[in-house]
Amino acid sequence: MAMEFMQPELLTLSGKLTRARALDALLRVGLSSGSAADLMLCAESVTDVDVVAGAAARLRICRHLRESPGGQVTIVPPRDASTAERLLELLSPLPVGVLLSDDRAVPDQTRYGFMPATLIADSEQARLAAEFALEACEAARVSGARANLIALALMELADNALIHATGTVDPPVVAATVAGRERFVEVAAVDLGEGLSEPSDCLDLVRQIPGAKEGAGFLAGLIRMGSTRELQISIEIISGVARLRWTPASHRTVRGNYVPGTTVIARINR
Amino acid sequence: MIDTRPLAGTGASSVVYGSAVSVKHHVVRLRERGTVLGTRSLGTEVADEIRTSDPTAGALILDFSGVRVASSPFLDEIVCAVRSTIVDHPDRYVVSAGLNEDVLDTVQLVADRRGIALAVLQDEKLRLVGGKRHLEETLAAAQELGSFTAPQLAERLQLKLPNLHQRLAQIQEAGALTRADDTTAERGRRLMFETPDPADLAKSLC
Numbered sequence: 001m002a003m004e005f006m007q008p009e010l011l012t013l014s015g016k017l018t019r020a021r022a023l024d025a026l027l028r029v030g031l032s033s034g035s036a037a038d039l040m041l042c043a044e045s046v047t048d049v050d051v052v053a054g055a056a057a058r059l060r061i062c063r064h065l066r067e068s069p070g071g072q073v074t075i076v077p078p079r080d081a082s083t084a085e086r087l088l089e090l091l092s093p094l095p096v097g098v099l100l101s102d103d104r105a106v107p108d109q110t111r112y113g114f115m116p117a118t119l120i121a122d123s124e125q126a127r128l129a130a131e132f133a134l135e136a137c138e139a140a141r142v143s144g145a146r147a148n149l150i151a152l153a154l155m156e157l158a159d160n161a162l163i164h165a166t167g168t169v170d171p172p173v174v175a176a177t178v179a180g181r182e183r184f185v186e187v188a189a190v191d192l193g194e195g196l197s198e199p200s201d202c203l204d205l206v207r208q209i210p211g212a213k214e215g216a217g218f219l220a221g222l223i224r225m226g227s228t229r230e231l232q233i234s235i236e237i238i239s240g241v242a243r244l245r246w247t248p249a250s251h252r253t254v255r256g257n258y259v260p261g262t263t264v265i266a267r268i269n270r
Numbered sequence: 271m272i273d274t275r276p277l278a279g280t281g282a283s284s285v286v287y288g289s290a291v292s293v294k295h296h297v298v299r300l301r302e303r304g305t306v307l308g309t310r311s312l313g314t315e316v317a318d319e320i321r322t323s324d325p326t327a328g329a330l331i332l333d334f335s336g337v338r339v340a341s342s343p344f345l346d347e348i349v350c351a352v353r354s355t356i357v358d359h360p361d362r363y364v365v366s367a368g369l370n371e372d373v374l375d376t377v378q379l380v381a382d383r384r385g386i387a388l389a390v391l392q393d394e395k396l397r398l399v400g401g402k403r404h405l406e407e408t409l410a411a412a413q414e415l416g417s418f419t420a421p422q423l424a425e426r427l428q429l430k431l432p433n434l435h436q437r438l439a440q441i442q443e444a445g446a447l448t449r450a451d452d453t454t455a456e457r458g459r460r461l462m463f464e465t466p467d468p469a470d471l472a473k474s475l476c
Contacts, residue, residue, distance in 0.1 A: 126308055127304075127306055127308030127341070130339060134305075134306060148370070148372040155308045156342060225372070
């Protein structure tokens with residue numbers, strides 16, 4: 001009997017793979033048919049990646065491997081060397097069932113990453129991720145005050161995602177990396193929960209998150225902590241059609257193209 | 271004399287310190303749980319330790335020395351346990367100590383959210399986290415007196431007694447004050463209030 005050959009699912013990525021664009025390209029509902037056992041992430045033409053791209057790619061891989069047990073994911077890395085390094089650092093170590101299209105090695109020492117994109121199944125994993133980030137910050141000679149805030153942000157964002165990401169079986173992913181010519185560290189938590197992103201009043205729900213002055217939640221607290229330490233900390237929330245940009249001085253929500261799930265990014269200056 | 275002994279039925283991180291001149295302290299060393307404290311379940315474990323701590327100790331000290339980061343779900347459990355143990359044992363000081371700036375800020379965030387004030391030992395002084403500013407001022411004046419009657423403190427702060435009693439009740443609920451009958455009173459019933467000696471508390475820290 002002849003073996004049946006099934007075409008892999010091909011996901012072609014290009015240009016700047018950052019923020020909402022990365023979420024849209026990697027996690028858009030309906031992209032994954034669930035029928036193909038193999039997925040090819042073709043990132044050859046990608047020219048830039050950020051922390052969200054790494055986390056979203058990890059989540060996409062997780063979703064594919066869950067939907068296609070025993071399947072495989074092949075990544076075609078970006079042609080641009082530094083973009084490829086950034087992406088592969090964020091995905092390192094590659095999970096079982098994930099291969100690179102060429103024979104290059106995944107970077108064993110990180111230049112940009114403080115925390116590779118990591119699935120967080122429970123609060124204990126969130127805590128361990130924070131411990132890992134603290135060690136990475138120390139190795140990168142990030143000051144103690146900043147390192148503590150980075151670790152705290154990572155743990156709180158992960159915990160927050162675990163609590164609020166309802167309606168999804170895939171766990172949230174957290175990651176942390178340098179950004180903005182290495183002047184900032186960005187910490188992100190990406191989840192596919194539907195509680196915030198799917199309601200028709202998503203924009204209003206995000207807009208109603210209290211600002212830094214009156215907010216009793218962790219995100220407001222994090223911005224206040226930054227202010228008292230003279231650190232620049234800003235928060236971005238990307239959920240459904242809502243985009244919230246939040247600094248000590250402003251709290252502005254605008255409408256954007258729909259993306260699935262909720263992504264929270266904390267940006268802390270080094 | 272320092273008497274150190276683990277308490278029956280509590281975690282290994284609990285130690286009782288006592289001396290001839292100071293009050294006996296029950297110390298919960300958070301560092302022994304890790305430098306990064308997260309998860310509500312770990313918070314529940316420590317909360318149980320707080321709730322079952324030695325009720326005969328004069329002070330319960332939560333020693334955060336060496337803890338770098340603590341998450342708000344973890345601290346939420348601790349803050350609630352502190353409040354309940356103060357209600358159960360109002361004649362005992364309950365003080366958090368050795369907090370770095372980040373842990374202190376997260377405690378503040380959680381305490382504000384819960385509307386709970388907590389006593390914190392910082393720079394060899396007791397202060398309140400999560401409390402209103404006038405309570406801080408009252409506590410500072412109380413610490414200068416150490417042991418006092420309500421009229422003595424009222425005079426110092428130029429406050430009316432009912433007003434002061436309200437503040438003292440809130441400071442006691444934060445764990446920074448105890449009260450007992452004044453046995454030297456010649457007529458009627460008189461209360462003596464007392465704040466702990468910060469230097470004495472600090473001796474029990476890592």
